[in-house]
Amino acid sequence: MSLLQWLGLSGSSAPDAREPDSLREIADRVATLPAEEARFVAAFAYLLARVAGADLRTDAEEQAAIAARLETATGVDAERARMLAEAAIAASSHHASSDDHLVARAYRAMSTDEERRRLVRCLYAVAAADARITNLEDNEIFEIAAEIGLARSEVVGIRAEFREMLGVLKALPRER
Numbered sequence: 001m002s003l004l005q006w007l008g009l010s011g012s013s014a015p016d017a018r019e020p021d022s023l024r025e026i027a028d029r030v031a032t033l034p035a036e037e038a039r040f041v042a043a044f045a046y047l048l049a050r051v052a053g054a055d056l057r058t059d060a061e062e063q064a065a066i067a068a069r070l071e072t073a074t075g076v077d078a079e080r081a082r083m084l085a086e087a088a089i090a091a092s093s094h095h096a097s098s099d100d101h102l103v104a105r106a107y108r109a110m111s112t113d114e115e116r117r118r119l120v121r122c123l124y125a126v127a128a129a130d131a132r133i134t135n136l137e138d139n140e141i142f143e144i145a146a147e148i149g150l151a152r153s154e155v156v157g158i159r160a161e162f163r164e165m166l167g168v169l170k171a172l173p174r175e176r
Contacts, residue, residue: 020099022046022091023106029087030080036110041074043107044119045088047144050100051123054140058089065129069122104147116150120158128165135167 019039026042033041048069052062063085070081091099107119123144127137138159145155159166 020095020102020106022095022099023103025091026084026087029084030076039106040110041070041076041084042088043103043110044074044122045070045084046092046099046103047107047119047148048122048126049085049088049092050103050144051127051137051140052089052129053092054127054136055134058093059130061129062126063089065126069125073118073122101147104144108148111148113150116145116148117154117158119148120145120150120155121161124158124162124165128162131165132167133162133165138166 023039023042023046026045027035027038030038030041045066048066049058052058052066066085066088067078067081070076070084071078074081076084108116111119120141123141124133127133127141141159142152142155145152
């Protein structure tokens with residue numbers, strides 16, 4: 001059963017064989033949405049989960065931040081956002097290296113520049129959920145931004161909104 005089917009969002013069309021497995025699994029959770037909208041939400045969720053798992057773990061704050069961003073940025077209801085967050089985290093950890101670039105490329109193809117900027121802002125918000133954006137998370141965000149075609153200067157501008165959370169700028173415990 002795909003992720004879209006599990007979430008009750010699967011469309012009636014057959015999955016594209018070139019589609020990343022993770023994208024299909026997550027999109028199946030939003031099967032009641034039109035197929036393209038479900039793919040968009042699935043890609044958005046996967047990329048959020050990718051940043052949350054950049055340090056090889058996803059804590060409860062990050063999972064809650066993913067769900068909250070899905071709800072506000074994509075318009076899905078709170079319960080569906082929570083289920084999508086869980087599914088995206090599972091898919092991202094299971095398919096990681098094989099699907100990361102494919103999902104980012106799919107998101108690039110179906111998004112506008114404004115939607116890409118919104119995604120990067122959400123990526124930083126998820127990374128900041130535990131009050132600290134690690135270097136691993138920051139680097140992952142820059143990598144995703146490059147994959148979705150967002151200029152580095154735009155990412156730096158968005159990143160500045162989260163500067164107080166950047167681990168690289170925080171004092172070390174011995175420096176406090």
